[in-house]
Amino acid sequence: MQGIIIKGIGGFYYVKTEDGNIFECKARGKFRFDELTPIVGDRVDIEVQNGKGVIDKIHERKSKLIRPLVANVNQAFVVFAVKNPDLNLELLNKFLVLCDYNNVKSILCLNKTDLCSEEEYMNIEKIMENLGYEVLHIRAKEGYGIDKLKAKLKDNITVLCGPSGVGKSTLLNSLIGKSYMETGEVSLKIGRGKHTTRHSELIEVEQGLMVDTPGFSTVDLSFIEKEQLQFCFPEFKPYLNNCRFSSCLHNKEPHCAVKEALNDKKINPYRYEFYIKTLEEISQGRNKKWQK
Structure with a gap:
């Protein structure tokens, strides 16, 4: 059977097949000799016996992100808050460059726009001029702008990425229409989100797939020529x-x-x-x- 890896934890891979069933699978030992490890997003062939599966083949990847480690993503919602925490332009640009390097289309989602003053909002608008990307202003807690994002999910594998505390989990909950993950208030002391995503996982939503990712505050671009x-x-x-x-x-x-x-x-x-x-x-x- 063919399917896609939607989650991987501790050497076990959860593969959703074309008929909608999910099987817990292990990878064949031959992949170690090829220095190939299955990752979330991989299209795979599996063999199933007694309800347990074995990954027999990993299909060629169209893209591969390292952090988060996920394959075949073709679209990214790059989520940043304009306030609490303040907009970090350098980190934002690093996320955008990283997506472009991996041939992933970026859509910039600016969250918490209700928290900034009119002057701050106008300054952000100026910074975003001629950016080269589609920019959407959202308020994830209120659901503002969510319909525009939902319309972009169909037939795509979309990664939800950005630093901690910007509202990614709240946005994910808004997109899938239920509380998929616990959300936490941003700590006033350190300005970071309390909630931390532990692993990458594909989530089915709006006839597409999404991957939520751990929030992080540094992005390395030194590997780019x-x-x-x-x-x-x-x-x-x-x-x-x-x-x-x-x-x-x-x-x-x-x-x-x-x-x-x-x-x-x-x-x-x-x-x-x-x-x-x-x-x-x-x-x-x-x-x-x-x-x-």
Whole structure:
């Protein structure tokens, strides 16, 4: 039978087959020799005897995220709060770059918009101009904006990602229409969510699948090659072939179409600043490795 791994805990994998049944499975030992481990989201072939299954084949993955460890995701709801905790633009950009690197379409969900003042809201709107992504303003506790997100779930595997305390679990509960996970108030002392998701798990909702993920406060981009970083910024793509030099990194090179678009206000200056900072960090990291 064929199915999809919806949960994995302690070496056991829970596979939902095409007829809707769920089987607890172990993986065959042959996968260890191929250095291949089944993960949530994998399409698999299984054999079942006496109600217990064995994973016999893992189909080729269309995508693979490392953190969260999940396969075949094609869409991400990147959830950030505008207040409590305050919007962390650098971390937000890191999430967006990571999704683009893995060929996952990002939809930015700004939560708790009712907590900020009109002035703060206008400032956030300015920051979000020409971002290159669809931006939705939501209030997960009240259900505001939830219908727009539900309409995007059908036939997709969607990852729900973002830092702790931004309302991901509340949003998940709103999307599936029941209290799937306990939600906790943000601790005033540390500004983080009390609730922590323990593992990745696929949840069936609106004729699609969602994966809730642990909240975390750091994202590492050092593994990205500096030449590849530019392709993780969708707003750069219309201009990449118009630079004078084919090897242009859009930093100090002359006759750069990306910098011209920046000057013409077609590219968000906050995003460009983040791009340059990340480019320099990647370059410095490579130099340190060579020096060793």
